[in-house]
Amino acid sequence: MTKLDVFAHVLPAELLNKMQQQVPNIVAQNPFVQIPSLTDMAIRHQNFPTDVKQIISNVNLNPEDYFDGPVAAELCYQANDEMLKMVADNNDIFENAVAMVPMNNIDQALEIITKQVAADNKFVGIQLFTRALGKSIADPDFEAVFAKMSELNLPIWLHPVFDARKPDNNITFSWEYELTQAMYQIVKAGYFEKYPNLKIIVHHAGSMVPFFAERIKFTMSEVEYNDFKKFYVDTAILGNPKALELALDFYGKEHILFGTDAPFAKMPNGATSEIVSAIDQMEIDEATRSDIYTDNFKNLLKK
Structure with missing residues (x-):
């Protein structure tokens, strides 16, 4: 069985070069891009597990944070190619x-979705971030993207970024809050009701939601509570089989997808072995384990 890692990252080298030409200190501002295996495929191949294949998405180095709309669109087109x-x-x-x-x-974002993503089956969706341009990803300015992805029945990958308004951001906890808050905002915006085909894959096992499921149930409406269950989540929490079981209990066995966040957390190529070990230690049957590793993602693309 080939395990499909749905949340693994790369950094297209030409994209980085083009951004550096205009923003020379971009690496200093974002030291995580210095991980060699993001760009060096020879390193990426070292000790790569023979039974894993990765679905790759760009690290959170976003052209719209540095360039105007036309340039950002051009860079996205080129990076996608x-x-x-x-x-x-x-x-x-x-x-x-x-x-x-x-x-x-947004006009070019919709064009990319139509002309690049929907037109090539090697693309399986788009990546969005918890905030964009200083606003929640659920801001009405971005709603057309959610509508288009629902119309085309293609999934969205949701990745966290720091909220620049906060002075105490940290990699351990802040991103988990940001993911949870973005999920809350998407639910409150009613997107799952407005766009029935909407599929969103959330990084880091759905963050705080499984732990606070009963709080959600008693502080929000029944519709909103059930909408939280419509997210898909990955297994990228660096281990912890009991936490993964909690996520499975809340989201259901069809909504848990194998994901590692490679190559982050453990040099040079990520914590794939630790996450596989945690999944293998979960108190679940082998059919459910196979669903997590492979079948859930395949079925998601078919729905």
Whole structure:
């Protein structure tokens, strides 16, 4: 059985080069981009598990944070083509790509979804972030993207970013709050009711939601509580089988997808072995384990 890692990251080298030309200190501002295996595929292949293939998405280095709408759109187009080439050139370890869209140019974002993502089955969806341009991703300015993805029946990958308004951001806890808050905002916006085909894959096992499920039930409406269950979540919490079981209990066995956040957390290529070990330690039957590793993602793309 090939395990499909739905949340693994790369950094297209040409995208980085083009951004550095205009923003020379961009690496200093974002030290995580210095991880060699984001760009160096020879390192990426080192000790790569033979039974895993990754669905790749760009690290959170977003053109709209540095460039105006037309330039951001051009960079997204080019980076998407570059990621497709990375998949083709490394098809022994990469299965599919998740596209970038410029959130400061919604017209072009919709065009990318139509002309690049929907037109090539090596793209399986788009990646959005918990905030864009200083606003919640559930801000009405971005709603057309959710509507288009629902119309085309394609999933959205939801990745956290820091809220720049907060002085005490940290990698351990802040991103988990940001994911939870973005999920809350998407639910409160009623997107799952307005867009019945909407599919959103949330990083880090759905963050705080499973732990606070009963609080959600008693402080929000029944419809909203059930809408939280419509998210899909990955297993990228660096282990902890009991926490993964809690996520499974809340979201249901069809909504848990194998994801590692590679190559982050453990050098040089991520914590894949730790996450596989945690899934293998979960108190679940083998059919459910197979669903998590492979079948749930395949079925999600068919729905």
